[in-house]
Amino acid sequence: xxxxxxxxxxxxxxxxxxIFGTLTACxxxxxxxxxxxxxxxxxxxxAGKSTLVKMLxxxxxxxxxxxxxxxxxxxxxxxxxxxxxxxGMVFQHFxxxxxxxxxxxxxxxxxxxxxxxxxxxxxxxxxxxxxLPLDPESLVGDLSVGERQRIEIIRCLLQTPQLIILxxxxxxxxxxxxxxxxxxxxxxxxxxxSILYISHRLEEVKRICDRATVLRHGKVVGHCNPRExxxxxxxxxxxxxxxxxxxxxxxxxxxxAQPLLEIRNLSRQPAxxxxxxxxGINLNVRAGEVIGIAGVAxxxxxxxxxxxxxxxxxxxxxxxxxxxKDSGSLTITGRRLLGAAFVPEExxxxxxxxxxxxxxxxxxxxxxxxxxxxxxxxGMVKSxxxxxxxxxxxxxxxxxxxxxxxxxxxxxxxxxxxxxxGRELDRRPSVMVxxxxxxxxxxxxxxxxxxxxxxLSRSGSAVLVISQDLDELFEISDAIAVMHNGxxxxxxxxxxxxxxxxxxxxxxxxxxxxxxxxxxx
Amino acid sequence: MMRLELVKRPQRSMLFSxxxxxxxxxxxxxxxxxxxxLLGVNPLxxxxxxxxxxxxxxxxxxxxxxxxxxxxxIAVGLSVCxxxxxxxxxxxxxxxxxxxxxxxxxxxxxxxxxxxxLPLMLLLGMVGGAAYAAIPALLxxxxxxxxxxxxxxxxxxxxxxxxxxxxxxxxxxxxHGFPQTIQFNDSxxxxxxxxxxxxxxxxxxxxLVAAVLVWILMSRMLKGFEVRVLGSSPRAGRFxxxxxxxxxxxxxxxxGALAGLAGISEVSGAIGQLQPVxxxxxxxxxxxxxFLGRLNPLGIVAAGLVLALTYLGGEAVQSALGISDKxxxxxxxxxxxxxLGCDTLIHYRIRLVGLALTKPxxxxxxxxxxxxxxxx
Numbered sequence: 079x080x081x082x083x084x085x086x087x088x089x090x091x092x093x094x095x096x097i098f099g100t101l102t103a104c105x106x107x108x109x110x111x112x113x114x115x116x117x118x119x120x121x122x123x124x125a126g127k128s129t130l131v132k133m134l135x136x137x138x139x140x141x142x143x144x145x146x147x148x149x150x151x152x153x154x155x156x157x158x159x160x161x162x163x164x165x166g167m168v169f170q171h172f173x174x175x176x177x178x179x180x181x182x183x184x185x186x187x188x189x190x191x192x193x194x195x196x197x198x199x200x201x202x203x204x205x206x207x208x209x210l211p212l213d214p215e216s217l218v219g220d221l222s223v224g225e226r227q228r229i230e231i232i233r234c235l236l237q238t239p240q241l242i243i244l245x246x247x248x249x250x251x252x253x254x255x256x257x258x259x260x261x262x263x264x265x266x267x268x269x270x271x272s273i274l275y276i277s278h279r280l281e282e283v284k285r286i287c288d289r290a291t292v293l294r295h296g297k298v299v300g301h302c303n304p305r306e307x308x309x310x311x312x313x314x315x316x317x318x319x320x321x322x323x324x325x326x327x328x329x330x331x332x333x334x335a336q337p338l339l340e341i342r343n344l345s346r347q348p349a350x351x352x353x354x355x356x357x358g359i360n361l362n363v364r365a366g367e368v369i370g371i372a373g374v375a376x377x378x379x380x381x382x383x384x385x386x387x388x389x390x391x392x393x394x395x396x397x398x399x400x401x402x403k404d405s406g407s408l409t410i411t412g413r414r415l416l417g418a419a420f421v422p423e424e425x426x427x428x429x430x431x432x433x434x435x436x437x438x439x440x441x442x443x444x445x446x447x448x449x450x451x452x453x454x455x456x457g458m459v460k461s462x463x464x465x466x467x468x469x470x471x472x473x474x475x476x477x478x479x480x481x482x483x484x485x486x487x488x489x490x491x492x493x494x495x496x497x498x499x500g501r502e503l504d505r506r507p508s509v510m511v512x513x514x515x516x517x518x519x520x521x522x523x524x525x526x527x528x529x530x531x532x533x534l535s536r537s538g539s540a541v542l543v544i545s546q547d548l549d550e551l552f553e554i555s556d557a558i559a560v561m562h563n564g565x566x567x568x569x570x571x572x573x574x575x576x577x578x579x580x581x582x583x584x585x586x587x588x589x590x591x592x593x594x595x596x597x598x599x
Numbered sequence: 600m601m602r603l604e605l606v607k608r609p610q611r612s613m614l615f616s617x618x619x620x621x622x623x624x625x626x627x628x629x630x631x632x633x634x635x636x637l638l639g640v641n642p643l644x645x646x647x648x649x650x651x652x653x654x655x656x657x658x659x660x661x662x663x664x665x666x667x668x669x670x671x672x673i674a675v676g677l678s679v680c681x682x683x684x685x686x687x688x689x690x691x692x693x694x695x696x697x698x699x700x701x702x703x704x705x706x707x708x709x710x711x712x713x714x715x716x717l718p719l720m721l722l723l724g725m726v727g728g729a730a731y732a733a734i735p736a737l738l739x740x741x742x743x744x745x746x747x748x749x750x751x752x753x754x755x756x757x758x759x760x761x762x763x764x765x766x767x768x769x770x771x772x773x774x775h776g777f778p779q780t781i782q783f784n785d786s787x788x789x790x791x792x793x794x795x796x797x798x799x800x801x802x803x804x805x806x807l808v809a810a811v812l813v814w815i816l817m818s819r820m821l822k823g824f825e826v827r828v829l830g831s832s833p834r835a836g837r838f839x840x841x842x843x844x845x846x847x848x849x850x851x852x853x854x855g856a857l858a859g860l861a862g863i864s865e866v867s868g869a870i871g872q873l874q875p876v877x878x879x880x881x882x883x884x885x886x887x888x889x890f891l892g893r894l895n896p897l898g899i900v901a902a903g904l905v906l907a908l909t910y911l912g913g914e915a916v917q918s919a920l921g922i923s924d925k926x927x928x929x930x931x932x933x934x935x936x937x938x939l940g941c942d943t944l945i946h947y948r949i950r951l952v953g954l955a956l957t958k959p960x961x962x963x964x965x966x967x968x969x970x971x972x973x974x975x
Contacts, residue, residue, distance in 0.1 A: 098609070389837050411840030422838060431828050431835040442828065442839045445821055457821045 086149040088113045088272050089134075089241060094143030096129050103129040105296040106143065111241065116263060116273045118283040118304060121293035122316055122520045127276050130293070131243050134274075135167045136160040166239030168230045170246045174218045181214035184233040201232050208235070208262050223376055224255040231262070242266065243274045248282060249546070250375055253581035260286050280309040292316055313521070326532050326554060337362040338540035339418070339509045340399040344392065346385055354378035356385065359566045361559060363509070363540040368532060369569055370555030371544040372580050378564040379544050380423065383513045386542075387420040388413040400509055411446045419443070419507035421499055423514040423544075425491060429498045432487035436479070437461070437468040439486050440501055447505060467504065468497075475500035476526065492523035499527050503534060510534055513544045528554045548577060560584055605947040615945050620891055620898075623937035624905070630933050640920055648919045649912035649926075659911070661797025665869050666907035669694065669878070671806035671900055672861035673885035675813045676854030678894040682817065684830040685850045689735065689750030690858040691882025692757035693728040697859025698866040699761055700727025702780065702873050705787035706769055712786040720787060720863055728859015729852045731757065736851035740844040746851075754882065762875045769873065780873040789868030802864035807900065809857055814896040826850070858882060879910065880928075887935040890942075906931060 091109040095102065104126045111117045121127045132138040134145070136154040145152055147163050154160050160167075174183050181198035188197065198214035205212040210228045218226060227247065234242060244263075248256040263273055263286060277283055283290060283304050290304045292315045300315050339362070346356040356378055363369045373379055384390040386398055392406035399405060400416045410420070420443075426432045430439045441464055445453055452464050465483065472479070475496040479489055486494055495516070502510060515531065516524035532554055535541040544561075545551050551558050557569035560583035567583050615622075631649075632642035653659055673690045680687040701724030704716060735749040766778040774781070789800045817823035829836035829846045836843065866877055888906050892899030913927025 387838075388840075409840055410838065414840070420838075424834075427832045428834045428838055431832045433831050434828070438824065441821075441824060442835060445824070446840065453821045458819055459821055459824060461819075 087111060087146075088148065090146040090149075091134070092144045092146070094130065094133060094145065095141050096126075096133060096138060097141050102296050104133070104140075107293070107296075107298055109291055109298070111272050111274060113240075113272055114267055114270045115288040116267055116275055116286055118287035118290035119274060119276045119293065120280075120283060120290050120312065120316055125293040125316070126296040127293055128245065129296075131167070131245060131274065131276060134160070135165060135243060161237055161239070164238070164240035165243065166234035166237055166241070167243040168227070168234050168245065168247060170249065172226050172230055174226055174229060176219035177217070179215055179217055180212060180221070180229045183218060183229055184214070184236065187233050188236065197236075200236060204235055205232050208232075208265060209258065210262055223250040223374055224252070227251070227259075239271070241272045241274065243276070245276045247275075248277065248279060252374055252584040253548075253577060254585050256282065280304075280312045283312070284309065316521075325529065327536060335364040335366050336402075337364045338401050339363040339386075339511070339542060340402075341386065342397050342399065343394075344382075344385060344397040346381055346390070346392070349381075349390075354381055354564045356381055357564045361542075361566060361569070363542050365508070365538050365540055366535055367556040368535045368541040368543060368554050370551035370558040371542065371561050371566070372548060372551050372558055372584060373544075373546070373561035374584050375546055377561050379513065379561055381564070382561065382566075383420075383422060383511065383544060386511055387418075387422070414443070414447045417508040419502035419505060419510050421502055421510075421512040421515065423517065425494050425498060426487060430486040430494060433485055435483045435485055436472070436477075436489075436497060437464045437483050439497070440464050440468045440471070443501060444505065468501075471497060471500040471504050474504070475530070492519040495519050496523055496527060499530065503530055506537075507534075507539060509540045509542075511542045511544075514547075515543055515545065516547065516550060517545075524550070548580060551580075552577075602952045604950045604952050605943070606950050607947055608945075611945045615941075619941040619945060620893065620902070620938065623891070623934060623941045626937040626941075627930065627933045630937075631930060634926075634929065638922060640922065645916060645920065645922075648915050650908060653908060653911035653915050658797040661793075661799035662911060663904065663907050664799040664803040666910050667903040668800075668802035668806045669861035669865050669881045670885050670888045670906055671903035672802070672809055672864070673854075673858045673882055674888035674892060674899045674903060675806070675809050675896050676857030677885055677889045678892070678896060678899060679813060679817065679826060680850040680854045681889060682830045682894055683826045683846055683850045684833075685847055686747045687732065687735070687750050687851055687854050688747050688886065689732070689753050689882070690854065690885055691878060691880065692750070692754035693731045693855040693858035694862035694865075694878055694882045695754075695757040695761050696731040697724040697728035697862030698873065698877050699757075699764065699862075700724060700730075700859070701863030702783075702866055705783040705867075706780045706873065709781060709784055712784055714786070716784075716786045717789065717867070720867060721860060724859045724863025725856040726859070728862060729856040732851040732855025732858070733848070736848045740847050746847075758876075761873065761877070765873050765875050771872075778875050782872050783867060787867060788871055789864055791868075798869070800864070800868035802861070802868050805860060805864060806903070809860075810896040810900050817896065822849075858885075884910075884931055887931055887938070891934060891938050906934070909934075 087110045089109070089111040091107060094104055094107040096104040107126070107130055109130075119127050119130070129138065133140045134154065136156045136159050139155065145154060152163060154163070175186070181194050181201060184201055185194050185197050201212065201214045205228065210231060212225065212228045212232060218229065221229075227250065247259060251259065260282070263275070266273060275283070275287055284307070287304050290302050290312070291298060292300045292302070292312070294316060302315070304312060341359055341361040344356055344359040348355045354377060359382065361369070371379065385392060388405070388408055388410035391409070392398060395404040395406040397406045400413055400418050403416060405413050405416060408416070422428045431442060441452060441459065452460055452467070454460055468483070471477070477489070477493050477497045477500070479493060481488070489497065499512070499515065510531070512531065515527050519527065528550065531541050531543065543551065543554065552572070552575065555572055557571050558575050558580055559569040560567040560580055562584060570579060628646070632646070635642040635645040654663055673694060677687060677690055701720040703723060704711065704720050731753065732750070734753060735744075735746045738744040738749050739746045765780055769780045771777070771779055771781045789802060791798055791800050792804070793799070817826065825836070825841045825846065828839060829841055829843055833843060861881065862877070865881075866873060870877060884906055888899055888902045891905065892902035909927045909930045913924040913930070916922045916926055917924040
């Protein structure tokens with residue numbers, strides 16, 4: 079324990095416990111935050127980080143334990159109480175009205191009823207003094223994700239908090255935007271404010287945090303100074319064992335291989351005022367390679383996936399070609415019959431029907447593709463066959479579950495994702511398109527899924543991976559293209575790709591040179 | 600100051616899901632006892648007359664089957680709609696149109712007789728009901744109208760159309776001015792199952808067959824899977840390649856055809872001619888039947904018999920005790936209320952929230968938006 083200038087910590091937590099049903103999300107958590115420090119809260123998905131901070135912010139009530147603020151025992155019964163004490167929070171998912179201006183959004187969160195113009199002036203002054211330029215008159219719908227986060231931070235700062243909680247703030251930022259954020263955080267620390275920084279990105283925790291508390295399965299497994307640790311020692315504390323590294327064998331002669339998925343000048347008008355239009359996207363994915371598409375969330379990746387999968391049809395049939403056949407006007411079933419397979423970003427409600435059993439969810443994407451294996455003539459479902467096939471997938475992907483054939487919603491995110499990916503791999507598709515393959519998935523399952531995708535490509539399939547996780551893309555891709563504002567950059571071969579290059583493209587530094595992709599190398 | 604809040608249960612109890620219709624029925628009985636007591640009737644006497652006497656003899660069981668047949672037929676079709684999250688409230692109108700279109704044959708061509716007449720009438724009845732149900736389906740898929748409103752409003756159109764027909768163009772010239780069509784010829788009348796024992800006709804068999812077929816469709820066939828996926832998670836349904844618009848038509852046409860079949864069976868079997876009113880609200884009561892049967896075709900058979908009994912009981916208390924037969928409507932309403940209430944409490948529990956302790960609506964269950972909530 080360090081940095082205790084006047085004897086008491088700003089915040090002390092003792093034995094904080096939260097129980098949901100049979101799950102103990104937080105189990106006797108102890109935590110100290112000193113004045114003027116950036117304190118990291120590390121842990122995998124499901125380790126209890128969010129539950130803990132929700133209790134600190136008054137969104138959840140603890141079952142047991144005590145919270146001391148400036149040495150005084152306090153009961154934080156609502157976010158209003160937390161704000162009065164001086165605790166501010168910036169959530170991972172923003173709560174902003176897209177149709178209102180930044181200033182109006184800030185005004186909504188302040189109770190004092192002061193006029194919009196004075197709020198806008200205050201916000202503008204504050205934003206410049208902290209190096210977070212923001213135009214309070216701009217419509218939120220027109221702002222980038224990074225700018226929206228600035229609104230959240232500024233509206234938090236306007237309440238002059240002593241402790242600022244940031245939940246995974248960089249997960250939606252480009253590397254350059256993240257750098258800006260770090261400068262702001264250091265500035266806040268120098269003013270004596272404390273920051274609780276939640277993340278699972280080890281490098282940035284090492285870079286900016288003074289101390290770290292590591293959670294695993296709802297328990298504190300260690301306090302440490304992240305600067306004295308290595309990324310892998312921190313990962314070991316988080317995960318509990320060494321994460322197996324993904325093996326990616328180099329491929330030879332990929333340039334001559336057949337393109338199995340061809341996107342030619344794919345454009346799409348925005349469906350709603352806040353969705354992104356696609357602008358002339360070109361891309362080839364050849365047999366045997368993994369192409370990664372990087373990009374900050376909300377730059378057209380969802381729209382692109384829908385267009386490629388056939389959930390939305392194209393005017394121009396030649397804009398999507400699967401195994402050499404024009405597929406733009408085929409439905410998702412037609413594209414599957416050509417050998418393509420798709421894994422969407424959302425698991426529950428898109429890739430799987432939450433209230434249906436795993437075996438029924440197998441049928442969801444495979445009722446038409448496997449000949450008469452699952453659906454007999456006359457439309458009768460062969461339930462024995464789908465049970466057997468889902469069992470096969472469960473074993474192949476090491477899906478852990480509590481019942482023989484549970485509802486999809488009963489599985490943890492990682493296990494359901496393994497099932498959904500396995501459901502498609504089991505068909506040995508010749509084209510595989512995956513959106514955010516390991517979003518919210520724990521490290522062990524993520525490594526398993528990545529390895530499976532690489533192996534699929536090496537067996538002669540074309541694999542397209544859309545992901546926000548740059549580490550993941552660098553791990554599995556043979557080339558990385560970047561999507562920004564509905565445009566796709568030329569793919570950069572992995573040997574030439576650097577975080578900086580990709581990061582600049584993610585920020586829109588070099589858009590609109592997608593024409594080159596049609597060149598044959 | 601206290602406020603009631605519904606909080607979603609982490610999981611629903613299987614036991615109470617199965618028991619819920621019975622609990623709802625028991626609660627209806629209790630509330631019914633209070634109602635009879637307030638009307639100045641001994642509840643035990645009333646219940647005996649209402650629920651026991653109407654089914655104590657064989658011929659009365661036949662009457663029960665006559666009342667249950669249309670309820671089951673319609674409710675089985677509606678269960679498919681509701682499973683698909685498509686809200687056809689207009690089965691009453693589809694029932695009437697089925698009756699009208701099926702009656703075209705015996706009314707307009709009374710000389711046409713023979714074994715072909717009845718099958719053709721039944722087929723026409725199904726086509727009529729399905730075609731009428733296609734209107735809200737078309738409006739929904741083409742113009743995005745709300746099918747609850749359009750299907751419901753079309754009920755009144757159908758009722759007035761029937762009224763006009765039997766008072767105008769289709770009125771029996773020899774009927775002394777009564778608003779009704781000619782009596783159907785013998786080959787246009789749905790035969791009774793056991794003429795010696797009672798009046799029950801083949802309509803009840805149709806209902807049972809429809810229930811079994813739809814049960815197979817929903818539990819064993821890809822189409823039923825499609826219905827369930829699109830009803831519970833439409834986006835997953837789109838990912839599966841199932842079309843929502845096609846499903847709207849499928850559900851409306853199927854339920855319309857079954858309601859139409861019920862309509863022509865009722866007209867040709869129980870009534871024998873068209874009258875200004877051919878249904879005591881079967882199309883609406885069937886909504887209760889569908890939910891009481893938990894949208895399961897086999898459960899609907901049982902629920903249909905229960906609801907049919909409320910009709911018979913209503914007639915019985917009217918004649919025996921002089922109480923209005925609207926009592927039947929009250930019982931049906933209470934039953935639906937308690938069924939929905941039980942289902943809600945299976946999925947949610949009630950929590951009392953003190954308003955005085957926490958400031959504004961500052962209980963932040965929407966963790967992401969507490970600030971927005973407080974701003975008001």
